[in-house]
Amino acid sequence: MKMAFDAHSEVSDEALLVAFGNGDREAARALTARLAPRAMGFAARMLGGDRHEAEDVTQEAMLRLWRIAPEWRQGEAKVSTWLYRVTVNLCTDRLRRRRGVGLDTIPEPEDDRPGVAASMMQAARARALDEALAALPERQRVAVVLRHIEGRTNPEIAQVLEISVEAVESLTARGKRALAASLGQRREELGYVED
């Protein structure tokens, strides 16, 4: 059964995926609108802010979603969790291929455009965060990005990484501590001056 695009707003990701698996093209549009931004944002953080690579990863992850649709086993996993897991794997592959490449590859912010100081500071903080995240071990990075930027729950992150919730908590705590230490060395540059 075909459903109008607007009618998909209340439909679950899983129902949309099943509908796509049954040939519903509109379901693909709704899923893309919902899930591609998540995969893109997550991949970009994982890949040090490299937008081009993040787009490639997002397209590949979504393609794998389209391919799995006819065989999707309902009730086993959330579609978003599955997509995050695929995205983690694709990012890991790319990070391993470029291992040894330094932080110089992280794109420079567009700092020549006119803008207020606040937005410059926001951009500087975002860039500093990308650099600090890039220095974390991969699994810590996944856990921190999913928890604190993507806003996922610990049980969901546990499913993505296929580890226990306790292990996620440990990864997140260690990751945050490493970030606090790394960014702490740049506190003045980031506008956090001593009182």
Next chain:
Amino acid sequence: MSKTERDMLSDTALDEIFTAARAQRPEPSGALMARILVDADDVLAGRDRPAAAMARPSPWARFVDGLGGWGSLAGLVTATAAGVWLGFVSPDRVNTLSGGLLLSDSTGVYALEDILPADDGLAAFYEEGGQ
């Protein structure tokens, strides 16, 4: 090397940075969204062809594969049919089949040496009642 609390960015400051990062999340471009939908269309349009090549094998096909494929299955079927046939035919027919090697006459019964002609000692043991 341990960091002192003074070296660390505070939780509050770190949360601010996370919040800024959420606000600056890279969004997929329109071109990327279009490419993703083209992929979806391709998967839908191409389903028949890959489905034929990558279809889940039927239970019968998996059974045959489990036995080692059609070649093994042919051998198994032949051996099974031969066994069933031999089970139903009379000994003289077997004797006919064997060219008279198994039975010395048409009314005879199998003796152990018919099957194991080299083991005369054992045959003698059985003929003596196994005593």
